[in-house]
Amino acid sequence: MTQQRLQKIISYLGITSRRKAEEMIEEGRVTVNGQPAIIGMKADIYADHIKIDRKLINHTVKVPNIYIKFYKPVEVVSSMTDSEGRLTVEEFFRGIKQRVYPVGRLDYHSEGLLFVTNDGEFTNRILHPSHKISKTYHVKVKGIPDEQVLENLRNGLTLEDGKTAPCLVRFLRNSSRGTTPIKKTTNNSWIEMTIFEGKKRQIRRMLQRVGHVVIHLKRVSINGVKIGDLRPGEWAYLTPKELENLIV
Numbered sequence: 702m703t704q705q706r707l708q709k710i711i712s713y714l715g716i717t718s719r720r721k722a723e724e725m726i727e728e729g730r731v732t733v734n735g736q737p738a739i740i741g742m743k744a745d746i747y748a749d750h751i752k753i754d755r756k757l758i759n760h761t762v763k764v765p766n767i768y769i770k771f772y773k774p775v776e777v778v779s780s781m782t783d784s785e786g787r788l789t790v791e792e793f794f795r796g797i798k799q800r801v802y803p804v805g806r807l808d809y810h811s812e813g814l815l816f817v818t819n820d821g822e823f824t825n826r827i828l829h830p831s832h833k834i835s836k837t838y839h840v841k842v843k844g845i846p847d848e849q850v851l852e853n854l855r856n857g858l859t860l861e862d863g864k865t866a867p868c869l870v871r872f873l874r875n876s877s878r879g880t881t882p883i884k885k886t887t888n889n890s891w892i893e894m895t896i897f898e899g900k901k902r903q904i905r906r907m908l909q910r911v912g913h914v915v916i917h918l919k920r921v922s923i924n925g926v927k928i929g930d931l932r933p934g935e936w937a938y939l940t941p942k943e944l945e946n947l948i949v
Contacts, residue, residue: 704743707731710751714758730754748798764799768944769817770926771803774933779806779815790817793934804828808902813838813920814928817936826948827923830898834947837895837922838904842913845875845890850911854894858910862900865907869895889916923947 705713708722711731716722723740725731731738732752744751751759771793773779781791781802790803794817804816804824818824827834846854851872857865876889894904905915921928925946931937939947 704745707733707738707742707744707751710744710746711753711758713746714762716753716758725753745798764819766820766823767797767799767801767818768820768823768939769794769801769936770928770931770939770943771815771817771936772928772931772933773803773807773812773815775810775812778809779803790815793936805899806901807920808905808918811918811920812933813918814923814926815920816923816939823948828899833897834924835895835897835922836899836920836924837893839873839891839893839919839921840904840908840915841876841889841891841917842908842915843889844913845888846872846892846911846913850913851892853911854907858907860900860903860906860910865900865903866896866898868897869893 707726708719711717711722711725712719717725722731726738726740726742729737730753732750732755733742733744734750746759746762747764749759750757771790773790776788777792778787778789780789783789787809794801799819801817801819802824804818804827807813807815816823816827826832851870854870855868857867859865871893873891873893876891894907896903900906904918908915926939926943929937
């Protein structure tokens with residue numbers, strides 16, 4: 702968050718005037734994160750520990766909720782730490798002083814839309830199965846699935862952890878007709894899948910079950926909130942309209 706001069710923060714909290722606050726600082730009565738304050742010093746009212754006469758003065762200031770849409774690149778772990786030392790989501794948010802975390806998962810070899818927040822209620826809203834939040838993916842698969850395969854996917858498949866719920870599936874194109882030049886003999890295709898649940902690696906397992914291994918997987922939207930013009934590694938704060946799509 703934006704830093705402000707200490708005397709302005711002290712005045713904002715209703716403790717005393719800015720002039721009196723400056724006097725307190727000069728008298729050595731004010732500390733920031735355990736260090737004596739000096740005139741001209743700035744602090745973050747939400748992140749720093751500001752004390753007067755050893756008493757914390759900003760403990761009642763509510764940390765604002767943060768809602769972010771993030772384009773997770775391929776080979777980034779959807780967590781803030783990783784025991785294997787791989788690149789994590791945390792690396793992209795070091796500039797944010799509040800503790801934030803990803804909402805749900807997007808597997809290591811997949812890319813696309815991922816929400817990042819510090820709001821537990823928002824996280825529960827997105828992840829709880831009862832809310833049936835839709836997630837849409839564009840998937841490149843080996844082979845060209847016929848209509849019967851697409852219908853089987855729509856109706857649900859029995860996996861090792863149970864049957865998948867009905868979903869939306871449509872054929873997008875044969876890879877040989879894409880914009881990237883490739884050999885005419887390429888026998889791959891793109892499909893779009895929208896699911897309303899979140900079993901582990903669900904899309905990949907469903908397609909493998911029907912004989913079409915996933916080559917590339919990208920999540921393009923969640924409940925109507927689209928990844929838009931974001932590029933891998935970029936993020937933006939959710940707009941009020943986007944938030945409305947997610948919490949109403």
